[in-house]
Amino acid sequence: QVQLQESGPGLVKPSGTLSLTCAVSGGSVSSSNWWTWVRQSPGKGLEWIGEAYPTGSTNYNPSLRSRLTISIDRSKNQFSLKLSSVTAADTAVYYCVRGGLWDGFDPWGQGTLVIVSS
């Protein structure tokens, strides 16, 4: 079965760039699935960040669009998130998931906490 694992720095300085990678095992990022990022600020609800498709198509949360890039690396069987100009408001647990808004998000990675602080 498909498993997802997030990795990346747990601490990012304000105004810096948050970069996370999601390694996919038990399946291929080239398959006909959307690959999505979701985050959850401490004690808060879930927020849809954006998604990418193997063809190169992407869809982003409009509130993050100007700072956000999601891409797929077929050679490494992984996908990534880059969020620039971060502030404390970007502190959250970031989850990578398989699936899109049309077919549900399943499975989820375990999540990784990213703190934005100097």
Add this chain to the structure above:
Amino acid sequence: QSALTQPRSVSGSPGQSVTISCTGTSSDVGGYNYVSWYQEHPGKAPKLIIYDVTKRPSGVPDRFSGSKSGNTASLTISGLQAEDEADYYCCSYAGTYTFGVFGTGTKVTVL
């Protein structure tokens, strides 16, 4: 785009049924049959329990069911069990500008 509105909490005794509402607008919940529901236990990643309003992934008990009327989607848990105590979130497709929006979340307590 505002989050979809869910009740903060619902509770029920073992064996009872509870229903969680998820209210949006005609631009999201009411406009598309792309509502999904997620169960989140403390410290764990969310788990998909309903997608496309009414569909249940394999392995999800049939006591979980989804429905929609107008701009409000609902998740019903029948025959409530202790392990159902968790937070529940709805999510809806919201068109080609906003794309995705989650609900505010509901804490289900089993009395």
